[in-house]
Amino acid sequence: MNEHRLPEPYGLHLDRTRPLSCTFEGVRVQGYAGDTLMSALLSTGQHLVSRSFKYHRPRGPITMAGLDANTYVQNGTEPNALADRILLAEGLVANAQNVSGSLKGDRDRWIQHVSKFLPVGFYYKAFYKPKGIWGFWEKIIRAKAGLGKVDQSTPHSYHDKAYLFADVTVIGGGPAGLSAALEAAEAGCEVVLVDDQPLLGGSLNSGRDSETGGGDKRVTEGERLRKALAEQPKVTILTDARCTGWFSDNWLSIVCGRRLYKLRAGQVVLATGALEQPMVFRNNDLPGIMTGTAVQRCLRLWAVKPGRRAIVATCNAQGYAAALDLADAGTEVAAIVDLNPEPYDCPERRAAQARGLRILPGHTVWEARADGSKNRLGSATLRGLNAAGEADGAEERIECDVLAVSIGFTPLAQLLCHAGGRLIYNEALAGLKVDHVPEGAFVAGAVNGAYDLDTVLAEGRHAGWAAAQAAGFKDRKSPGKPQKTAERVNHPWPIFPHPEGKDFVDIDEDQTVADIHNAIADGFEHLELMKRYTTVGMGPSQGRTSALNAVRITARANGGSPAGYTVTTQRPPFVPESFGHLAGRAFDPERLTAMHERHLELGAQMMPAGLWWRPGYYGPERERAEAIRAEAEAVRRNVGLIDVSTLGGIDVRGPDAREFMQRLYTFNYLKQPVGKSRYLLLCEETGTISDDGVGCCFADDHFYVTATTGGADGVYRSMLRWNAEWNLDVDIANVTAAYAGVNIAGPNSRKVLETLESDLDFSAEGFPYLAVREGTLEGIPVRAMRVGFVGELGFELHCPAGQGEALWDLLMKAGAAQGIRPFGVEAQRLLRLEKGHIIIGQDTDGLTTPDEASMAWAVGRKKPFFLGQRAILVREREGTDRKLTGFTLPMRAPLPEECNLVIRDGEIAGRVTSASQAVGVEAIIGLAYVHPKDAEPGTTFKIKLSNGSMVEATAAAIPFYDPENKRQEL
Amino acid sequence: MKIMTCPLNGPRNIQEFQCGGPVKAMPGAQDSDTAWADYVFLDENPRGFVREWWCHLPSSYWFIAERDTATDAILKTYPASELFAPEKTVGGSQ
Amino acid sequence: MANSVSPNDFKRRSFVAKRLVEAGARFEEVAGAAAAMAFSDDGAEEKAALEGCGLADLSPLPRFGIKGRGGPEWLAGQGVAIPETVNTALRQEDGSLAARLSPSEILVLGDLRGGERCGALYTSWARARMDDPSAARGYALRRDDSHAWFRLTGANAPEVFAKLCAVDLRPHRFPALSVAQTSVARSSAIVIREDLAADVVGYHLLIDSASARYLWDCLIDAMAEFDGKAVGLRILRQQNAG
Known part of the structure; x- marks a missing residue:
């Protein structure tokens, strides 16, 4: 076993029977099943995993929870994958990003040395003059700054989406979340529990128990809760899943594997915990500097010893716990630097003292320095603090390769903020506190400011119970509200600006204390403005590790206290979502006519028309013009057949049918004879043309109305909408899909129809222009109408959609002797243009009046009312x-x-x-x-x-x- | 995603609905051009209470919803027949 | 099993006939159209699919709709038991199903044998209208043609729906004989839960006939992870009888 790996029982996630190997930066890395890429690298002693966005500084993991951007790597073809989330797999190949040359010897690391010439707002100030010069600089800057690269040859992978439902959803599977989920389940709720780690338990798995000294009590409690939940039949557990957004009415987006879940929850318990915050000092970004909880995760989850010699900087029990854990694991703890002038009193501190660990109260880390490799922490300079909390005391330099920082937490309440919750800086707690919880939401545990394990468990139970109550499961007795709630674990000012800088506030974006000061000096003193000017909080970790300190620095620079400050607006997604998740398995409905296959067999080039596919013309693309011409000529000289199934069809039936038509359309329908069709023009109330068609009067109480392909659904809805107000005695039925239709047109069309068995008389006398008839054609029921859209003798035949293909076959066969030719939309457009018929939406726009379109003839002047009537009259009077x-x-x-x-x-x-x-x-x-x-x-x-x-x-x-x-x- | 309760189909995702604009009384034939122009072109768009037409698209069912535009809360939904009693009249035809 | 008929032998054709042929369906005549009876000689595979996740095309089977003032009353007069509550369905003695879509709209789905009932309703409605056009009896709707008719069955069917439909259709939330008019894969649809057998959950799915192939493909894709398969009418009839 290598010196960085600890023996069992360390390594809760590891399966040591399954060794695995992967490649990072071309080097083979050994690990076990259960390792992440990052823990495997740490097990080789390597913290360095990336280079920073702007200055190409060496970076290592900070949180070990997939919540900082330092661990972004290129995982095969996937850019910006988090090394502390990527589960190790045999043969995995990953590389560092934003590196020229190698990670260890990045050629662009010189940029940090000119950082004083790259002040905040530098790009805005430097590259905009002369006009157009940005285009030149942009290419250079984009090549030097940035994150992963999109591999455009990435093969498509299958992502999909699914809906989930729950009475109560619990986000976060730590002690609070587990006990909330169990309580809600026991109350009878259907529960979905979402956790971002592979194993439920959160801090139960990685934390140190303050009484027993080890993690025993926590581990036992974790096992108990996991087992109890597994026995609950109505609990769905999603591990390794990330809730990325919390939308209206408790609608949650959850990314899990290659699936995006859209979860509708009755109630939501947020138990996402809190994230330990970095301390601000010179070179606080060196690999080897990480949070105390990250150190604990390394030890307990992956059995990795983060270093040989450690310094712990703290102000709370968490830091002392981390120090004890390090010491237990065999790391030499060189010093515990306690920012409090009197060391923080807690069992962990007393245990540390009893073990003889060196505690330096009233001290801080003033500066960190790299070791010989330049890529790893080598030593830290400590300084005493004065009464004002400034580091002006005696200096001491201590060699160390790991620095654990535990100076406070920020609640992971971003999701709550999506849903309307609020985080406000609370002076008593010296940190951000959940200030407003929206209806249907509950918070428990560290996100609510509770850190003591018993309090956290009790809060979880109470929140689970309360959520169940709100979800209507009211039988269960309250487990009681915990007395103690929020406790102070934060230091109010863990910020030690250094005259030579490199004291990073936002590690993602390489922004320092001076950058914030400069922004405020430039006039961007409001937090939201400062954020945009400096980009503090705009990097991939979205302020998770920077917002708290940024609030403090901004408030102080503005001459005030941070009390009452809120964080900048939080927006989904909480953590990045891949394009695959967003784009995967999108549904694009399409509608096909009954004759669709026939068109394809005839070589049609299909074109979209709304959701429909229609034949544009028949023949190869290279013969487009000839095909359209030949089809049009066939209609003019012989006979053609076009599929018109996509035209809207609406049955208006009832005693008030005529009155309804009269009110809706511009023309007169009261005296339209039965058996005749009449042109229909529909206007909006603004007097603008919105649709047209033909109204076929099959009976005094029955009009069969056609509408344009794209307009049919809208016309149908509009009819229903108006009749909901008018209450006329009519029934309106959209029969668009129920009828297939063809138009057989051309001087020989009658000849073709007359060869078929029918009860219809197709002769000029029996079936005059504009007549409509119902009958059968070779046994197929048809609604037949003589229309003139293409300007030749022609019959439109509408039949039940299920028989549409048969009707097409029948006519093509019957017309074969005549040389019938199918024609498409393109030829039809040409033919109608020759007749001067307009197409709504092509020859009209959102303002066209009947008058402008020379269709005043279609407007009934003497009618008492129709839609758009008054506007048409006024607009006519005003002229065009x-x-x-x-x-x-x-x-x-x-x-x-x-x-x-x-x-x-x-x-x-x-x-x-x-x-x-x-x-x-x-x-x-x-x-x-x-x-x-x-x-x-x-x-x-x-x-x-x-x-x-x-x-x-x-x-x-x-x-x-x-x-x-x-x-x-x- | 918001939930709206359709009087016919119950609570559904707002995606299943389309807004048909505010409920407005149509002026009569005797009313002025100005009154008509107001009706056709000008909507109040108030901050606060609105009464609107909404359609549940899969069932093509129109109903009335009352909302608060300031809080984005849906206050009430009910069938259109509660506002429009069955009778054969329309503003312009009187 | 030799194919005795093919969809093109009839004037009425299913909206997904091409997909059924591609999937190797064997057809038989039902109600004047070719219905996909089976997809294999051995019913075992289909039975498994049916119980796990099976998709059948019932589009050739007759159905009937009526809408408008007096429609439900007229239908009741024809001996159809009408559900009282909107968005619920009632089983009829002959195996057909009546679903109430609104106070004035009823959808009748014929039985699996392709019985005469729906056709008879259409004829008698048309005749009654001819005899007395003014009586309020609603208006018949061509549901055979406006809507394709699919049947989705099996233990995984609710999960398949959860990939396509935002309404919670799981059995404990969507009781037997419930009706949902909603959007499935972004197409308007009517979903009716009618279990195939005591232990085989099942849904009827009625969708715009022009979107039938689109939705068929969506369903087959969503079913893949559950080893779902197209199943024929034969196995449905067997299950229904047993």
Whole structure:
């Protein structure tokens, strides 16, 4: 066994029967199952694991709890993985980040020596002049500063999401959390317990018991609670899981493995504990300097001796406990530096004294120095403190390779703050205290300021009971509220600014005491402003190890006390979430028509239309233009078939159906004959066109209404919304998905239909233009309507969706002799443009009135009311500065694109909404918004093309093709 | 994520709902253009109590919700029929 | 077992027919369409899946909907037992199921044999409307076509739902014959719990027919970690009878 590894019973997490090896920075590292990468490195005596963000200073672990950013490494393809969380696995390959050359001899470590030329705000001040110069500096700075690198060749991995539910959720599996979970479970609640470590227990696993001296009582209690919880059938335990956010109505995000859980909790008990804080002195970031609790975790969880010779700096029982633990493990404790002038009185201090450990009351660490390798703590200079707490006393330098710091804690209440809780600096406690707990939340244990084990356990039980009560499980008797609660463990000013700096407040961001002072001198005296100016608290650990000291320094620099200061706003995520978790298994619904497979078999290029997929055209992409043209020509000269299933379909049925139509749409429907269809134009109350379609009157009390593909759901909802107010006697049913539909169009369409067995008479007399009929086609029930969207003889046939594919097959087969050709959305757009039919949303925008779109004909003037009526009238009266007009260009002119601007007297007058080379006429045709004076057919106006050149277009009457509409009425 | 209680379907994630804007009384045909412009274009957007239309999307069910915009609390939800008694009238058609 | 029929032999086709064919389904005619009866000769594998996690396509089976003033009353007059509470369902004597979606809307799911009931309801509603258009009897809805119909069964089905749906559908929170109109994999859906047998939890899932393939794929993906499989109508019928 190597000198850094301790024998059993040290190493609660380790399975010593399973040795493992991994590679860090190209060097093989041995460890055991249960080790983290960091504990395995420590077991080789190596603390150095990273280089700092800005100055490339050597860094080692501080918390050993995955809560500081010093342990960020590149784990295979995963950047920014925490070495004290990565479980060792055979063959794992990890590397240091932000290093040029090697971790041990980083070539960029010179940067720290010019740090005095890199004051706070340096980038803002130095690199913005002359204008544009930032682009030059940015590349250099980004290469030198930063964290992990994204490996763009990373293979995709499967991440997913799941919902979880609980009456009570407990976050944190330490003594408070375990007893809260057990109490709530015993009250009958469904409980989810979330802990970020692989083994439940928290400080029960790593702490020292103040009475027995070892960890015995804690270990026993941990075992008892784990066993009791395991026997509870309604408890779900998530270990190695991180709660990253606490949102409205107790909605929690939890990252566990490759899954993101979204947990809805009735009540939440927060038992996340507290995090020990660094002390501020010169070179307080050297590898080997860590918190007292981190030292204890090293010893008890992973059986790692963090060093040979230690100094402990403290002001509380925790520090003395860490010193005793070090001594027990065989580390020489050279000195215990107690910041209190009178040493802190507690059983641990008395035990230390009895063991003859050297205690220096009223002293501090003034400066740390590196050893010969420059990468590890080598010695510490101590100084006596004066009555004002300033380090101006006698100096003593002591060699050591580990420095344990226990000068106070900060509650890990970030999640509570997400939910509306508040942390406020409490002078009596000399630290941050949970000040407000929102409804549905409970706090227990160290996060609530309790450190004594019995108090923590009692708080946990009480919080679990109270949460169960609030969740409606009221039968259980209260376990009693603990008398003692918060105790003072913090030193009010563990900050010893050094004239030569490197006294880091924010270790993530390499920010020192002077940086905060400079920010305040620059006028950023408010905590939120100071944070943004200096970036203190903005690094990956989000202020967990810096906020407390930053509050103290800021308050003092502002000439006041930190009392009443709150921390800067806490936002999710509490710890980083990977993109995989956020992006993994996203749901993107898509809708397919009944004929979808047929389109694919015919080689269609599918295009999205809202959630739907529709055939754009049939044929290879390289033949796009030819395919569209050929499809359009087939409709003009012969017969084509298009899938129109995506059109919205709404049945409006009931005695008030006509009245409902009358109020909703702009036209007149009271006298629309049964068996006929009529154009529908829907406006918003603002008078803006919002949708269009066709209303088929199948009976006095039955209208079958179509809506645009993208507008159907909105129109349906709008109908329901208005009728919830009007209470007309109608039923409104969205039958969009219930009906598949095709449009068979072209001069030969009738011929094709007439070959089929049907009770419908498709002749010109039997089925005139705009007629609608219900019948069957070869046994398939259809709603048939003669429509003219593409401007040829055509029938739209809507049938039950389950038979849509059969209908398509039937028509394709029946039309084969005629040479029927399927056509897609692109050809349809061209054909309708030739007829001057607008597409809502393409030829209209969020302001278009019927008047502007030249659709005043579709507005019923004498109706008492319809949606948008008054606004239409007012807007008409006020006039408009644009009109939608048809235009033409010669066939060989350049083709304008949609949204090319119409220019009049050097000003923008409008834009092109549709443009295409026509098939039915010899010209380029289009629709555009122009100045009303330019809308008169024959007037010319200018279009600015995408390449900047101008082309002259001529306003034209629509329809461009078959202006007398003879062909559709054949 | 907030929970809203649908009068038809019970408590659901707010994701299942869409807000349809404030409940407003539509002016009549006799009312001025100004009154109509106010109705169509201007919403109060108050800090505090609002009464709004909400739709539970999976069931397409419209109802009324009363909220406090200052605290983001949903105070009450109830069927639209409690506000709009079944009758065949509408502001503009009178 | 040879395939006696294929989906294309019929005018009515399931919305996921292609997926069923790809999964090796054997079809039989049920109610004028090809229903996936089984995915293997040996029923054992399917039985295991059914009890762990099985997904069946019931889309070919008839169903019926009615909505609007007087609809539930008319349906009651046709001998359908109507659930009193909204968002609950009632089993009918012939094995069909009536679910109440709102005070004025009922959905009827036909039995596993593909019985006549739903078809008969549609015919008699249409005839009644022809005879007396003015009476209040609600309005029939084409539920055969507006919605695809899946059945998700087995001990892991609640966990599969927990990957797709934010409503707590676990058996102890969502009692038998409860109905939830909610969002499943971001698509609107109706979920009805009706257990397949005393010890086999089961859900009906009705979703927009155009989204059927999307949701089928989502379900198959979510089921994978539980070794879930597509199962046929045959095994469902056996379980239901037993």
